[in-house]
Amino acid sequence: MNPLRPGLRVVVDKRICVGTTNCAEAAPDAYDVGDSGIAEALEGASNEAMLAGARACPVGAITLHDLATGQLVTP
Numbered sequence: 001m002n003p004l005r006p007g008l009r010v011v012v013d014k015r016i017c018v019g020t021t022n023c024a025e026a027a028p029d030a031y032d033v034g035d036s037g038i039a040e041a042l043e044g045a046s047n048e049a050m051l052a053g054a055r056a057c058p059v060g061a062i063t064l065h066d067l068a069t070g071q072l073v074t075p
């Protein structure tokens with residue numbers, strides 16, 4: 001879990017991520033894949049960037065959740 005901004009929670013499931021870097025390429029302000037080969041969510045990204053990166057993930061490792069309702073926002 002990584003609460004990046006009020007009202008939205010980003011989760012990168014490190015058990016699912018296979019390090020393709022699609023998320024970071026689609027949204028470099030929102031995700032980074034470092035030496036670990038596993039994506040990390042970055043603070044301060046816009047909702048649009050977080051969504052773009054989540055949608056670019058080929059294995060569904062990134063999910064966004066509404067903190068108020070707990071509802072899954074994407075994928």
Ligand code: SF4
Binds near residue numbers: 020038
């Ligand atoms: S696109 Fe998905 S699998 Fe690829 S690095 Fe990002 S989170 Fe991991």
